[in-house]
Amino acid sequence: MVHDWLKPAWQQLLAGRDRLHHALLVHGPGGIGKSGFVADLARALLCDAPLPDGAACGRCAACGWFDQRNHPDFRLLTPAAMEEARESEEGATDEGSSKSAGKGTGKPSREIRVEQVRALERFTAVGGHRGGHKIIVIDPADALNVVAANALLKTLEEPSGSTRFVLVTSRPDALPATIRSRCRLVSLPMPAPATAVDWLARDAGVEPAQARAWLAAAGGAPLHARRLADPAQAAIHRTVMEALAGIPETGIEQTADALTGIETPVWAGMLQRWIVDLQRVRAGAEPRYFPDRAPRLQALTRRTGLPALERLARQIDELVRTADHPLNPRLVIEDALLRVRAALAD
Ligand SMILES: [Zn+2]
Numbered sequence: 001m002v003h004d005w006l007k008p009a010w011q012q013l014l015a016g017r018d019r020l021h022h023a024l025l026v027h028g029p030g031g032i033g034k035s036g037f038v039a040d041l042a043r044a045l046l047c048d049a050p051l052p053d054g055a056a057c058g059r060c061a062a063c064g065w066f067d068q069r070n071h072p073d074f075r076l077l078t079p080a081a082m083e084e085a086r087e088s089e090e091g092a093t094d095e096g097s098s099k100s101a102g103k104g105t106g107k108p109s110r111e112i113r114v115e116q117v118r119a120l121e122r123f124t125a126v127g128g129h130r131g132g133h134k135i136i137v138i139d140p141a142d143a144l145n146v147v148a149a150n151a152l153l154k155t156l157e158e159p160s161g162s163t164r165f166v167l168v169t170s171r172p173d174a175l176p177a178t179i180r181s182r183c184r185l186v187s188l189p190m191p192a193p194a195t196a197v198d199w200l201a202r203d204a205g206v207e208p209a210q211a212r213a214w215l216a217a218a219g220g221a222p223l224h225a226r227r228l229a230d231p232a233q234a235a236i237h238r239t240v241m242e243a244l245a246g247i248p249e250t251g252i253e254q255t256a257d258a259l260t261g262i263e264t265p266v267w268a269g270m271l272q273r274w275i276v277d278l279q280r281v282r283a284g285a286e287p288r289y290f291p292d293r294a295p296r297l298q299a300l301t302r303r304t305g306l307p308a309l310e311r312l313a314r315q316i317d318e319l320v321r322t323a324d325h326p327l328n329p330r331l332v333i334e335d336a337l338l339r340v341r342a343a344l345a346d
Contacts (some may be wrong), residue, residue, distance in 0.1 A: 002040055003033045004199065004220075005191035010037065013186065014029055014044060014054030017225045021184035023156055023165040025141070028188030030170040031221025036137055037188065038168050042135045045069055045164065071135040075123055077116050079143045080108035112144045119274040124155060124163045132161045141167035142174040149176050156182045184343040196222040207305040216289055219273060245296050256333045264329060269285045272337060275316060279309045304344050312343035 001086075002010045014019070026038055033310040040056070043066045047056035050208050056063050065071040110172055120136060128200040138144065143154060156165065156179065167183060170176060190201070191217070200222050206229065217237065218224035227233040241260040243250070244267075282301040301309075319336055 002037060005195055005311065006033060006037050006188055007280060009188055010041075013041065016188060017045065017050075017054050020045075020164060022159040022163065023167065025167045025169070025172065025175075025183035026186045026188060027169050027172040028232060029221060031218060032188060032190055033223055034168050034170070034188055037116050038139060039139055042066070042137055045133055045135055046074060047324065049314045064142060067164070071103040073132065075120060075134075076138045077112050077136065078122070078140075079110045079112055081110045082143075084108050112138065112141075112143070112148050114147040114151050116146070117148045117155070120152075120155060121333070125158050133164070135166065136163065137166045137168065141172045141179070142173075144175075144245060146176075149179055153178055153182070181236055185295075190220055191222060195218065196220060196225070200225055204235045216291055217273075219289055236266065237270075238311030240267045241290070241293075244268075244271055244274045244340075247337060248344045252334060252337045252341065255337055259333050259337075260330055264320075264332060267333070268316070268336070271340070272313070272316055272320065275309060275313045275340075278304075279306065279313065282306055282309060290330040299345055301315045308343045315339050318345050328336065 009074065014023075026034055028034055043056040043063060044050060044054060046062050048060040048062045048065055049057045051057055053114055056066075065075060069327075111329060123136070124134065138152075143262070153176075155163075159165070165180070167175075167184070172180060172185070190196075193212075196206050196215055197211045198308070200215060201208045204211065204226060206215075211225070214225040214228040216226065228237055239258055240262060243255045247255060273289040277290050278301055281287055281294070281297040282304065283306060287297055316336060316339065319332065319339075
């Protein structure tokens with residue numbers, strides 16, 4: 001079930017499945033379905049009896065193993081934190097069965113670590129168990145830390161004949177150039193708005209108007225918009241929205257209280273989009289992400305100018321880049337809020 005907007009890329013890749021480059025770098029905007037696409041690709045490449053169009057049959061032993069996540073010729077490298085999220089999404093609520101305790105203490109890592117890459121050396125050293133390809137998916141590849149990326153380079157340089165790498169990222173520029181240059185780039189597109197609205201309305205069972213509003217808030221990314229159909233996610237979205245729209249009148253303490261406990265990428269991503277809309281409205285354009293907040297955006301931009309907003313955008317981008325693993329999320333929130341308040345009180 002490859003999404004409609006990814007089908008051209010899918011067909012092109014599978015038409016050349018016997019001549020695929022040994023390392024693909026699949027990139028494109030966040031929230032368009034890259035991870036699902038790559039999982040389907042790996043399943044198709046491992047399938048014993050692919051369909052005429054190259055897709056997996058879904059019935060053979062290899063497809064069965066893949067679906068149960070124990071295909072011997074497949075490895076997924078992902079940060080421990082994402083592995084845990086995947087498991088809990090699948091309803092693995094029984095704590096006794098969870099591997100998430102992991103080694104060491106504290107939170108699971110948001111990075112892909114060198115030990116995970118080193119474990120691949122053993123995997124790639126021996127031939128495929130089933131005489132076919134071995135597939136390694138690295139998702140997201142920008143989570144490789146520096147040491148891990150260096151260790152991976154060696155394997156990418158001297159691939160064993162049957163091993164295929166598929167790296168996935170929304171931020172290809174965040175990867176070392178040495179890694180990028182060893183991969184064939186595969187670019188996946190953002191869907192056209194009408195395509196995204198159709199899919200979202202159908203998938204979430206809502207009216208097109210609701211789908212359009214969610215898509216706007218998610219910057220056009222259908223899978224991010226789809227999450228807003230979940231009441232818990234919608235509540236978080238509303239909380240962040242109210243908190244951001246309340247600056248500068250609402251106190252920093254109170255706003256920070258509202259945002260504490262919400263994942264940094266979630267509130268920071270919305271803040272970045274809020275600032276884009278402030279800039280657009282200040283320049284006389286329509287808001288792109290929060291059209292229903294146009295009056296508030298208008299009121300706020302009367303107090304500030306484009307240079308201050310551009311400075312703020314840069315500051316928040318920088319904060320987000322360096323706040324991947326904040327030791328104290330609360331300080332990051334307060335830092336961001338103080339900057340927003342300063343820009344809006346210019
Ligand atoms: Zn199959």
